[in-house]
Amino acid sequence: MAHPDDVDFGAAGTVAGWTDRGVEVVYLMVTDGDAGGFDDGITRAEMAALRREEQRAAAKCVGVSDVRWLGRPDGRVEATLDLRRDIARVIRQVRPDRVLTSSPERNYERIYPSHPDHRAVGSAALDAVYPDARNPYAFPELLADEGLDAWTAREVWISGGPLVNHYVDVTERFDRKVNALRAHASQTAHMGDGLTEMLRGWMTGNAVAAGLPDGRLAESFQVIDTA
Numbered sequence: 470m471a472h473p474d475d476v477d478f479g480a481a482g483t484v485a486g487w488t489d490r491g492v493e494v495v496y497l498m499v500t501d502g503d504a505g506g507f508d509d510g511i512t513r514a515e516m517a518a519l520r521r522e523e524q525r526a527a528a529k530c531v532g533v534s535d536v537r538w539l540g541r542p543d544g545r546v547e548a549t550l551d552l553r554r555d556i557a558r559v560i561r562q563v564r565p566d567r568v569l570t571s572s573p574e575r576n577y578e579r580i581y582p583s584h585p586d587h588r589a590v591g592s593a594a595l596d597a598v599y600p601d602a603r604n605p606y607a608f609p610e611l612l613a614d615e616g617l618d619a620w621t622a623r624e625v626w627i628s629g630g631p632l633v634n635h636y637v638d639v640t641e642r643f644d645r646k647v648n649a650l651r652a653h654a655s656q657t658a659h660m661g662d663g664l665t666e667m668l669r670g671w672m673t674g675n676a677v678a679a680g681l682p683d684g685r686l687a688e689s690f691q692v693i694d695t696a
Contacts, residue, residue, distance in 0.1 A: 470571060471546060471586035473502040473524035474653040479582070479628035480569055481531050481646040482639025482672075483688050488532030489642075495535040495563050496528055497556065499590050504543035506655040517543075519655055527652035530645050546585070548573075548592040554608045556597035561617035568622045570594035572630025572691070582629025591627065598622045598695050627691040635692040636679035643672070643686050 470476045476484065476496060484494055501517035502524075511519070521538065528536050539555055546552070560568065573592035575583040601607045603621040611617040626635075639646065647665055650657050657664050672686035679687050 470496070470569075471499050471584065471590040472505065472543060473498055473520040474527070474650065474656050475571060475587065476569070476628075477527050477531075477646065477649040477653065479571070480626075480688055480690075481527070481649040482642040482686075483637045483690075484533065484569075485531040485642040485645045486637065486639065493535075494533045495537065495559075495565070496524070496533055497537045497539070497559050498524060499539045499546055499552070499556075500541045500543040500586065501538060502543050502656075507659065508655070516655065520653070523653045523655060527649040530649040530652060531642075544586060546589040548589045548596070552589070552593040553596045553601050554611070556594050557601040557608055558611055558615070558617060560597055560602040560622060561611060561620045564620045566623050567626060568594060568598050568624075568695075569626045569628065569690075572627045574630050574632075576629060576631045578631065579629075587629065591630075595625060598625055621696065623694070623696040625693045625695050627693065628688075630691050632691045633678070633689045635690045636675055636681070636687040637690070638676070638679070638681055638685055638687050639672070640676075640684070640686045643668070 488494055502520035503513045503517035505520060506516050525536050537559060571587035571591040573588050573595060603619050605612055605619040647668065650664060675687035675689045676685040681687060
């Protein structure tokens with residue numbers, strides 16, 4: 470994901486369900502979120518350090534302990550070959566079956582998921598899954614210099630995009646999602662109870678679209694077969 474808190478807004482309930490079933494989850498944050506927050510009295514370097522700590526705390530709420538960083542500047546991410554290589558490197562290190570990322574497409578119905586950093590990271594991550602990480606001749610230095618063999622991730626889950634083909638009922642894990650987002654206090658403290666109300670509104674709409682019973686809450690994704 471591009472920023473600390475992106476995974477929690479989009480998928481914290483789903484991630485909690487994975488870890489509850491014993492699935493190992495690793496986070497890779499492309500930026501430190503240094504352009505975030507609302508406090509003019511804190512330096513951007515201090516904000517970056519704070520947001521790293523907040524993301525680690527949020528990850529613990531949903532059972533994730535391995536959080537990695539690329540340290541790219543917040544607000545200036547582009548889907549370059551260098552970024553593709555750096556994401557492909559982590560894919561080859563972790564060897565995941567599933568990659569969760571943001572959408573490279575703009576969502577005109579709900580603009581907030583379509584931050585340019587999100588779209589750039591989604592594009593680079595998809596290219597890192599196919600073809601970069603699986604092709605031993607793409608970025609051959611990863612194999613020659615770092616001993617990282619090619620790896621094929623079998624599927625990609627896209628969060629926040631305009632197309633949805635899969636919903637996950639996270640009703641029983643909603644409180645953990647809220648707790649994860651409240652751990653990002655520099656970004657969410659000003660929202661108060663409005664955070665929970667906003668999430669319920671989004672997730673109730675997802676549940677209705679999924680055909681779930683009244684009172685259920687869901688997260689939505691586009692799942693792509695990349696095997």
